[in-house]
Amino acid sequence: MPLEDDGSTRNKLLMAAIRIFAQNGYKETTVRQICKQAGSSNINSINYYFGGKEALYREILELVFREYDLRKDPDFASKTPEERLRIFIETHCEMLYREGEFASDLTAIFMAEMLKPSPFLTELVDRYNRPRVKQHLAMIRAIIGDDKPEATVRSCLVSIAGQILYYSFAWPVYARLFPSDKTVPDHQKLADHIYRFSMGGLTAVKGKK
């Protein structure tokens, strides 16, 4: 668990790096910034502990994917497809939008990686995302029916994922359009809406033709 603050220099550097990478992106972040924020006036510490800026980023990226993967979908098997969809949406909304800057920092790093992938992304997607997505596709197929082509199942998953992820990347624009909305909606209310909307959407797709 590299998350809890054990007070070590290495950990303070890691925490500071997560914060600053999330805020400014990889290229804009400087090792001097990180060291300063970590309280170390030693600009060599990142090379000393991590072997360089890129290796530090790589370690953080691993941490991002692992953190999200820790949220296991609880006893998926015993649930109906609709219940599984609800849990799927709630879990992801909570991951992305629960309180705590730490979670939103990890999300920001993940989003930046989505938009402009580093060389590490492919391997991480294979290792962490691919198995999950298989389950999600099966869940959707169980709702809309076996007669639908695989492309339709994927499109439905995209429709749901797009809704879940929206605020993660579009918040800067949304917040300017609606300045009265000071923060992303409460994750429970958001999950409720997305579930209702998505069930409606899936029903419409199921009834096609």
Place this chain on the structure above:
Amino acid sequence: MPLEDDGSTRNKLLMAAIRIFAQNGYKETTVRQICKQAGSSNINSINYYFGGKEALYREILELVFREYDLRKDPDFASKTPEERLRIFIETHCEMLYREGEFASDLTAIFMAEMLKPSPFLTELVDRYNRPRVKQHLAMIRAIIGDDKPEATVRSCLVSIAGQILYYSFAWPVYARLFPSDKTVPDHQKLADHIYRFSMGGLTAVKGKK
């Protein structure tokens, strides 16, 4: 129209800059790269024609928003809300996913701006996006009914926009998950799916309570 290639040095620089900004982002892009790609072996040309790297980016950003704004929603008034929704979805899918690297370059710049806004974003959103969004909210309200709170209308717009935008930012991950999908779905098919799914979702929201 700064789009057509008139062969001037200034225009070649602009085109090259759009391409490279889209590919690498603002910070990673160097003026030397742009000049080289534009065929000018003069690293001073950007200062000469645009007044600096930042001013060049600013001009491109203006161009991005203006280009998207050119797509006027055609005779919106004479249509039913459902027809307007269909046009809305089709127009945006076509804007984002029609062939041509130029369009996708503009999209990439817009997405990067969404995720990590430059100081210019606020003004551009006010000038270009805000008026449109008002129309879109009215359109959705006309479908789900006047009794629904404004927050619900916004959530529905988010649900639709999230679907439309998904591939724009998540393509690098999606493409790794489904390597057989060589490209973003045909924009017409995509629009069909999103319309069906969204009408189902809106119907579900309309029938709530």
Place this chain on the structure above:
DNA sequence: CCCGTATTAATACACATGTTTTAATACAAA
């Protein structure tokens, strides 16, 4: 042809960055 302006070319400059190097210090074990 000649001149003045627009453009291109080439170089210099100031600055920031990641990394390396070298020295100083802390700290535990023998």
Place this chain on the structure above:
DNA sequence: TTTGTATTAAAACATGTGTATTAATACGGG
């Protein structure tokens, strides 16, 4: 205490960056 290793500190280094400066060249009007 002494010794050896882990850590911190400070400076140096090589490189890449945007911009400024200066010179060369092109080109059109008189």
